[in-house]
Amino acid sequence: MSLLDIRNVSKIYGELKALDNVSIRVDQGEWVAIMGPSGSGKSTMMNIIGCMDKPTKGQVFLDGIDIAKESSRRLTDIRRDKIGLIFQQFHMVNYLTAVENVMVSQYYHSMPDEAEALEALERVGVRERARHLPSQLSGGEQQRVCVARALINHPELILADEPTGNLDETNENIVLDLFRQLHREGTTLIVVTHDPEVAEAAQRTIVLEHGRLVREVVNEHFVE
Amino acid sequence: MSKRRMFFRMITASLLRRRSRMLIALLSIGIGATILAGLVTVYVDVPRQMAAQFRSYGANMLLVPSGSVLTQEEADDAMALIPEEERVGAAPYRYEYLNMVRRQQSFAAAGTDFDQVKRTSPYFKVNGRYPESPREVLVGKGVADTVGARLNGVMELTWFPPSTQEEDQGDADFDIRPGMTLAGHAQGYGSREGFNDNPVYVTFTVGGDGTIASISVDTSSETAGVGTRCSEEAFTDLFIGKKPKDLVLGRDVDAVSGATVTSAAVVQAIADARPVTDESAALVPRTINYAVVGILETGGEEEGYIYMSLDDMGVITGTSDQLDLVELSVSATQDSLERYAEEITASGHATARLVKRVTKSETAVLGKLQALVFLVTIVVLVLTMVSVSTTMMAVVTERRREIGLRKALGAPDSAIRGEFLGEGLFLGALGGLLGAVLGFVFAQVVSVNVFGSDIRFNFWLLPITVLVSMAVAALSCLMPVRRAVAIDPALVLKGE
Numbered sequence A: 001m002s003l004l005d006i007r008n009v010s011k012i013y014g015e016l017k018a019l020d021n022v023s024i025r026v027d028q029g030e031w032v033a034i035m036g037p038s039g040s041g042k043s044t045m046m047n048i049i050g051c052m053d054k055p056t057k058g059q060v061f062l063d064g065i066d067i068a069k070e071s072s073r074r075l076t077d078i079r080r081d082k083i084g085l086i087f088q089q090f091h092m093v094n095y096l097t098a099v100e101n102v103m104v105s106q107y108y109h110s111m112p113d114e115a116e117a118l119e120a121l122e123r124v125g126v127r128e129r130a131r132h133l134p135s136q137l138s139g140g141e142q143q144r145v146c147v148a149r150a151l152i153n154h155p156e157l158i159l160a161d162e163p164t165g166n167l168d169e170t171n172e173n174i175v176l177d178l179f180r181q182l183h184r185e186g187t188t189l190i191v192v193t194h195d196p197e198v199a200e201a202a203q204r205t206i207v208l209e210h211g212r213l214v215r216e217v218v219n220e221h222f223v224e
Numbered sequence B: 001m002s003k004r005r006m007f008f009r010m011i012t013a014s015l016l017r018r019r020s021r022m023l024i025a026l027l028s029i030g031i032g033a034t035i036l037a038g039l040v041t042v043y044v045d046v047p048r049q050m051a052a053q054f055r056s057y058g059a060n061m062l063l064v065p066s067g068s069v070l071t072q073e074e075a076d077d078a079m080a081l082i083p084e085e086e087r088v089g090a091a092p093y094r095y096e097y098l099n100m101v102r103r104q105q106s107f108a109a110a111g112t113d114f115d116q117v118k119r120t121s122p123y124f125k126v127n128g129r130y131p132e133s134p135r136e137v138l139v140g141k142g143v144a145d146t147v148g149a150r151l152n153g154v155m156e157l158t159w160f161p162p163s164t165q166e167e168d169q170g171d172a173d174f175d176i177r178p179g180m181t182l183a184g185h186a187q188g189y190g191s192r193e194g195f196n197d198n199p200v201y202v203t204f205t206v207g208g209d210g211t212i213a214s215i216s217v218d219t220s221s222e223t224a225g226v227g228t229r230c231s232e233e234a235f236t237d238l239f240i241g242k243k244p245k246d247l248v249l250g251r252d253v254d255a256v257s258g259a260t261v262t263s264a265a266v267v268q269a270i271a272d273a274r275p276v277t278d279e280s281a282a283l284v285p286r287t288i289n290y291a292v293v294g295i296l297e298t299g300g301e302e303e304g305y306i307y308m309s310l311d312d313m314g315v316i317t318g319t320s321d322q323l324d325l326v327e328l329s330v331s332a333t334q335d336s337l338e339r340y341a342e343e344i345t346a347s348g349h350a351t352a353r354l355v356k357r358v359t360k361s362e363t364a365v366l367g368k369l370q371a372l373v374f375l376v377t378i379v380v381l382v383l384t385m386v387s388v389s390t391t392m393m394a395v396v397t398e399r400r401r402e403i404g405l406r407k408a409l410g411a412p413d414s415a416i417r418g419e420f421l422g423e424g425l426f427l428g429a430l431g432g433l434l435g436a437v438l439g440f441v442f443a444q445v446v447s448v449n450v451f452g453s454d455i456r457f458n459f460w461l462l463p464i465t466v467l468v469s470m471a472v473a474a475l476s477c478l479m480p481v482r483r484a485v486a487i488d489p490a491l492v493l494k495g496e
């Protein structure tokens, strides 16, 4: 059974079809990239998968549960338990230190554990920046903290919406390496990107245009 | 780390690391709490103080003579029935009429003890100062206005013996012996006019040969420049060396021209003169000049009096130890006061009466004061709430992304609510603490400047101020919190 099964999903804003009858399946442990021009519905799709939005039409099965039918309260629970989020704009709590930002995620999930949070920072290579505020961190460092925050609760699915959009080449590669590690550990990854290089790192690329799925490409060069 | 510790860590981080915004919220709560604590202190403490002052200062008991006069001893005996520590002040009063001869007017004058007056009548407003030395008077504003008396001016006052003394001028059977002093009076011109009923007074001494050795004549009730010439030496010297008995005007002495009536009165007074004993010495009129050291303003009947010391009153009247009234201020409950009054009256030393007026006005003033303070307190609370609410609203707007992020990270609505309320309550507690301390200082300043009394620190006011501040902060946070909870993470986190 697929971890994620999107069936004939549409999201309509007035006249505009942000998503138009899209169906996608993602298996457990798979790494999928979503590409497409600006305004093609990539973020809309991610929000629906991430339980922050509901489709106008269609079904979205996550672990067998149709999240299109759940209450927003249940959606919050599902998001907290199963999903790790990474954003293009990083989004950190600006008055909390790096380690505290990671702990916030633990706090809502289960129990804050500073040692574990520090370990996660160690893993993404910003252990020594743990006590710094976001304003004292570079973009790359912030995004790495956000990766640490996304993986701290061991989610089944990591959703990253243009995670390297604001990063330089070096930091992009660091983040991609982290994704590779997560993939090897069996985490399912869905990464929205503009960047063909980032897309090529994934096993499969889905291309959206005007809210429609126009192409699906399997990456033959993918190295396990 | 427990969830609770993380909760507080986040809240303190939010408060400490986002200082400027939080300082504004803290300031508004702090100021609100300050005014609140201050007003409540004033509300609670000042009535207590004022009640004490009202009770201790204003006179609330009067002692009046049981018989015709009240002696100091009787007054002391009566007051001894009240415990000393409850006696705050006791002002004795002796009332007499004194005259301003030149104006042909008489005024009520009171002899008293000014140190005690300050305690029993603290509302007396004295322009100038209270008399301290002999021959100083405090003049009521009404009197001063009538006679045009000015501060630091001189006031000539004359005491005339009561004319009822006329009937008992003393025993007519006596022999005139050398060294004797005799005094007498007779109706002159002035008394015929009806002014004051005051006769012409004559005092003379008898020499070794039984003739008049010295003589003084008081014509202050007579027509100025006419009858008054009878007290000049040109006339009085005519009597020196004459036998006081059976003097005839026109034969033994010539009348002052134009003042025949007064001259005749002098001769008649000599004929009627009786030996002066200590007692009858009092019955000689006396004129004394006083320095006006203060003008008294009370807005009441006290302005119609001239005040001097009891000693001065004794000097001008020639008698002392007569009191008409003692004003007492006693610091005791109404029940005790009533009991003391009964005991004093029963003792026979004096009759005690209670003054109700003070208690009534006290209640009225306090009621109004408290109503005012209550209103201001409500207004301050509402303003604080508006201010804190506005600040928190701005905080929510400013933190939309953060709230969206927290929700995206799996924060349920209850957690968002809890965090904002937690911050609000924390601010409330901190502001309340600050306010309780500053409020006490504020109340102290108000109390000292407005009421002239120190304030007592109420320890229970601290927790109450903190709790009220927290409640106000929580209430103020309701709207902002509702807004925070309604934030949609998807919209906020959109990758703009």
Ligand SMILES: Nc1ncnc2c1ncn2[C@@H]1O[C@H](COP(=O)(O)OP(=O)(O)O)[C@@H](O)[C@H]1O
Pocket: A013, A016, A017, A018, A036, A037, A038, A039, A040, A041, A042, A043, A044, A045
């Ligand atoms: N809340 C919304 N209300 C109205 N239109 C929206 C909303 N969210 C997204 N859209 C529209 O839906 C389309 C898809 O947007 P989005 O999924 O953000 O595109 P992408 O992430 O691929 O750039 C866009 O045209 C956008 O303007």
Ligand SMILES: [Mg+2]
Pocket: A042, A043, A044, B495
């Ligand atoms: Mg997008």
